[in-house]
Amino acid sequence: QVQVVESGGGVVQPGGSLRLSCAVSGFNFNIYDMHWVRQAPGKGLEWLTLIRYDGSNEYYADSVKGRFTMSRDNSKNTLFLQMNSLRPEDSAVYFCVKDAAEFLAVGYFDVWGQGTLVTVSS
């Protein structure tokens, strides 16, 4: 059974940091590019980051470039999102998302976690 479980969300002050984790099971994590997508409360979806299946490259949306860092540990089937210099506009539910294609991202997403809520507020 495919499972994607995010954790690490919470309340943080502006300028603070948070590290999200995503534990994956039920599919061969090592051969899929992975993404983070977020959704502000009551708003739409925003793609944030992509990491290659082997961790060799990452790509970021301009809104988080230089502040967020995505990484993965294939030995532990886990994905991470290090978020620094957080702003109130970063408040959202963060989804860990699987790319639909093996080895090379096609850019659409067939498995989603339930998300973890990040609130940036003083």
Added chain:
Amino acid sequence: EIVMTQSPATLSVSPGERATLSCRASQSVFANLAWYQQKPGQAPRLLIYGTSTRATGVPAKFSGSGSGTEFTLTISSLQSEDFAVYYCQQFHNRPYTFGPGTKLQVK
């Protein structure tokens, strides 16, 4: 960045009828278009990719069409479980971008 727009923002349709949702891209995305369904409190679910290919387990009542910059999601014989928010997403270029969504509600 490719900007996606969706219309209408809210669509009211009676159960049993058909719904037609529209999505437009600011430049051609060829056939690189996906649709997702999201119910309250849930994660999005992939419905359609490549403009018209249904994802695994998606019933034939969902169909997608279009190309270039204009796309349509059609849902036939609406049932209670189909009332949700629907998002289109282009995967032609990074950053991958979503439309603002269409809320499909009961008339």
